[in-house]
Amino acid sequence: xEKDDARARSVDESxxxxxxxALSRGVALAAGAGLVxxxxxxxxxxxxxxxxxxxxxxxxxxxxAAIAAYTAGAQYxxxxxxxxxxxxxxxxxxxxxxxxxxxxxxxATQLSAAVTAAGGTPVAQSSVTxxxxxxxxxxxxxxxxxxxxxxxxxxIAYTDTLKQISAAAAAQLVASIGGDxxxxxxxxSLIILGVAAPTADTLSMAxxxxxxxxxxxxxxxxxxxxxxxxxxxx
Amino acid sequence: xxxDTSRRDILRWSALASTGAVVAACSNDAGGGNDAGADANxxxxxxxxxxxxxxxxxxxxxAAVAAYGAGASILQxxxxxxxxxxxxxxxxxxxxxxxxQHQAHAGALGSAIVQLGGTPVDQSSVTxxxxxxxxxxxxxxxxxxxxxxxxxxIAYNAxxxxxxxxxxxxxLAGSILGDxxxxxxxxYSLLKGVAAAGPNVSTGAxxxxxxxxxxxVGSDMxxxxxxxxxxx
Numbered sequence: 405x406e407k408d409d410a411r412a413r414s415v416d417e418s419x420x421x422x423x424x425x426a427l428s429r430g431v432a433l434a435a436g437a438g439l440v441x442x443x444x445x446x447x448x449x450x451x452x453x454x455x456x457x458x459x460x461x462x463x464x465x466x467x468x469a470a471i472a473a474y475t476a477g478a479q480y481x482x483x484x485x486x487x488x489x490x491x492x493x494x495x496x497x498x499x500x501x502x503x504x505x506x507x508x509x510x511x512a513t514q515l516s517a518a519v520t521a522a523g524g525t526p527v528a529q530s531s532v533t534x535x536x537x538x539x540x541x542x543x544x545x546x547x548x549x550x551x552x553x554x555x556x557x558x559x560i561a562y563t564d565t566l567k568q569i570s571a572a573a574a575a576q577l578v579a580s581i582g583g584d585x586x587x588x589x590x591x592x593s594l595i596i597l598g599v600a601a602p603t604a605d606t607l608s609m610a611x612x613x614x615x616x617x618x619x620x621x622x623x624x625x626x627x628x629x630x631x632x633x634x635x636x637x638x
Numbered sequence: 639x640x641x642d643t644s645r646r647d648i649l650r651w652s653a654l655a656s657t658g659a660v661v662a663a664c665s666n667d668a669g670g671g672n673d674a675g676a677d678a679n680x681x682x683x684x685x686x687x688x689x690x691x692x693x694x695x696x697x698x699x700x701a702a703v704a705a706y707g708a709g710a711s712i713l714q715x716x717x718x719x720x721x722x723x724x725x726x727x728x729x730x731x732x733x734x735x736x737x738x739q740h741q742a743h744a745g746a747l748g749s750a751i752v753q754l755g756g757t758p759v760d761q762s763s764v765t766x767x768x769x770x771x772x773x774x775x776x777x778x779x780x781x782x783x784x785x786x787x788x789x790x791x792i793a794y795n796a797x798x799x800x801x802x803x804x805x806x807x808x809x810l811a812g813s814i815l816g817d818x819x820x821x822x823x824x825x826y827s828l829l830k831g832v833a834a835a836g837p838n839v840s841t842g843a844x845x846x847x848x849x850x851x852x853x854x855v856g857s858d859m860x861x862x863x864x865x866x867x868x869x870x
Contacts, residue, residue, distance in 0.1 A: 543870075546870070549869060550869075560860060562812070563809065563816060566808040567808075569803070572800070575808050586816040587823040591823060594842075599836050601837070613827060619795045620795035629788050634788070635781035637773065
């Protein structure tokens with residue numbers, strides 16, 4: 405805790421500057437997360453005649469937004485305010501956030517390929533813009549809450565998209581990513597609720613928090629939970 | 639652990655571990671060999687294939703219900719020297735919660751089968767085979783459940799592309815899949831030591847995978863019914 409506090413203070417000792425930094429980080433992060441939620445609503449209101457490419461592109465947009473949001477969140481987690489009551493947990497939360505961001509990158513890669521296979525043009529990562537949610541201020545807890553809310557919305561959106569998607573392979577991909585979003589949501593929400601807590605090993609084993617980007621492999625060279633060994637009995 | 643009861647319980651638990659394999663095998667057969675990566679719509683095969691797939695999933699859910707019930711009996715009376723005996727009541731609450739969710743999945747699958755004109759497999763038809771090396775302990779109950787939930791997640795994912803797009807069957811399978819993955823990730827994280835029980839765990843079992851389905855199925859609400867966290 406003391407070490408983290410000292411690191412946070414070393415960024416800028418000025419109260420005003422610190423406040424500005426926090427606000428700046430807050431706007432950036434909040435903006436990203438806001439877009440995540442907004443974008444993820446698209447599949448649920450998609451028209452009945454929307455094709456697979458449109459549906460998949462809506463999900464791809466959400467993945468780009470998630471990456472942007474986690475990246476912005478990482479900026480705050482890398483140097484939380486000294487007065488943040490969860491500042492000491494920031495390095496662990498940062499490691500998990502970076503792991504989740506990488507998994508969203510993996511999703512985006514597969515969705516881009518699926519959009520192309522469906523005859524569409526993948527939406528560009530640079531097309532994402534940001535709008536901050538109301539009431540958001542920068543803190544470790546609020547980073548967790550933003551992420552949990554967005555992952556929940558994503559899980560629902562992916563599942564609802566299965567009502568409309570046509571191609572079998574695309575359906576499997578959508579289901580496989582949806583199962584990963586629910587895992588992110590579970591971990592984040594349980595930590596926020598105090599039902600689960602990080603351990604001393606979480607920081608060094610962050611990639612084991614949600615061990616694969618996909619529930620099941622969507623294609624050659626991409627690993628799903630099939631590659632996670634079963635526990636053996638002692 | 640009383641001998642006869644304990645043995646039967648372990649046998650029943652094994653069903654959970656074999657759930658995924660059962661579903662995967664059945665879905666491959668019933669799906670008419672439709673490759674998961676193929677774009678063909680399986681609805682061409684009519685309702686029989688879908689009924690077969692759904693019944694395989696239903697069998698697995700019945701096995702899970704039975705297995706969690708058996709696991710509960712171990713957690714209610716863990717071996718006295720079990721190092722996790724003190725945690726057994728908390729895990730029992732979680733196991734009971736997960737079991738109820740598998741029961742809800744079974745109900746939804748049974749309804750879907752009936753709507754397709756099929757007959758849901760009966761709960762009593764499930765049989766059990768013990769996994770090699772399993773002995774009764776709190777840790778082994780968690781391991782068996784984690785292995786089985788992982789297998790179930792993969793199996794549901796494999797089944798999705800084999801189901802027809804119509805009748806929202808893919809949606810139903812996906813909505814259950816996401817619940818299984820929630821079960822898996824908590825159990826996995828605890829066993830790997832990357833998460834531990836938090837201060838509110840004793841009263842929070844129902845907040846772990848808080849809804850039976852990821853998205854609302856019929857009158858059974860999904861995660862839409864879980865309020866967003868507010869910012870402080």
